[in-house]
Amino acid sequence: MLQHNTIVSGFILVNDENTNAALAAAKAKIGDAEWKSGYSEDRCNIARAMLKEHRASCTFKLEGRLTRVSTAETKDAQGNTFRKVRVTLGEGRESMILSLDVGTEFCERLLPKLGAAVVQLGIGAQVSITCFPDVVERDGRTFVNHVASLKDAQGNQVKGTKPHFRMAQDAAQAAVDVLQKAGIKDRKTLNMARASAKEEYFFDLAQKLEGFFPVQPETKAA
Structure with missing residues (x-):
C-alpha cells in the first residue's frame, strides 16, 4: 500500500521498515520545526x-486500470479516528493501492478527477496518477499547492466536472455561519468547524464514488 508524502512529493510505502528509517533520518537532519513546515525544495531533496x-x-507516477475506490475509517492507539480513501489500480497481485487521508489537499484535488474518470472513461479504464508541488508567491508569502494529476491512456488530463472546491468551501462557511448565529466567536472553534465540514464534504464525495464500483466480497479472518 502506498501513500502520498508532501515533503517527498511522491508516493511511498505505508508501514515499511526502510521507508520509516529513511524518513526518521531525514527528519533528524532537517530538524523537527523545519520538518513540520512541510515541503520545500531543500527538504524534499534531503528526504x-x-x-x-x-x-x-x-x-x-502510478499507472494501471482504475478498478476500485473505497473508503475506510481507522483508529490509532489513542482512539483517534482517521478517514481514508483508497484507490486501487490493477487487479490481483499486480494491483497497487494508494491510501489517502481525507482532509489533505492531494486527496481533495484527486477525488473530483477520479469521479470524472469513472463517469467519462468507465470502471477499469487505464489511468495514470502523478503528484508534484506548485510553489506560488502571494502577498509576499510562499504557498505550496500539492497538485494531483490524472491522465487517461492517451495522456489527456482528466478534470473534475464540478467545482467541488467551491462547493466544499460553501459547506464549510455554512457550518461556521450556524455557530456564529448561535453566538460562538472563538476562532479555534470556528476553524475546527470549518475544517470538519470540508472534510465531511469530501468524505461524502468519496463514498458516492465508492458506490459506482461493484461491492467487494468480505474477506473472512483466518
Whole structure:
C-alpha cells in the first residue's frame, strides 16, 4: 500500500521498515520545526536522498486500470479516528493501492478527477496518477499547492466536472455561519468547524464514488 508524502512529493510505502528509517533520518537532519513546515525544495531533496540511501521505494507516477475506490475509517492507539480513501489500480497481485487521508489537499484535488474518470472513461479504464508541488508567491508569502494529476491512456488530463472546491468551501462557511448565529466567536472553534465540514464534504464525495464500483466480497479472518 502506498501513500502520498508532501515533503517527498511522491508516493511511498505505508508501514515499511526502510521507508520509516529513511524518513526518521531525514527528519533528524532537517530538524523537527523545519520538518513540520512541510515541503520545500531543500527538504524534499534531503528526504529523497535518505530514501535512496535506505533503499526505500519512492515513485512519482502510478499507472494501471482504475478498478476500485473505497473508503475506510481507522483508529490509532489513542482512539483517534482517521478517514481514508483508497484507490486501487490493477487487479490481483499486480494491483497497487494508494491510501489517502481525507482532509489533505492531494486527496481533495484527486477525488473530483477520479469521479470524472469513472463517469467519462468507465470502471477499469487505464489511468495514470502523478503528484508534484506548485510553489506560488502571494502577498509576499510562499504557498505550496500539492497538485494531483490524472491522465487517461492517451495522456489527456482528466478534470473534475464540478467545482467541488467551491462547493466544499460553501459547506464549510455554512457550518461556521450556524455557530456564529448561535453566538460562538472563538476562532479555534470556528476553524475546527470549518475544517470538519470540508472534510465531511469530501468524505461524502468519496463514498458516492465508492458506490459506482461493484461491492467487494468480505474477506473472512483466518
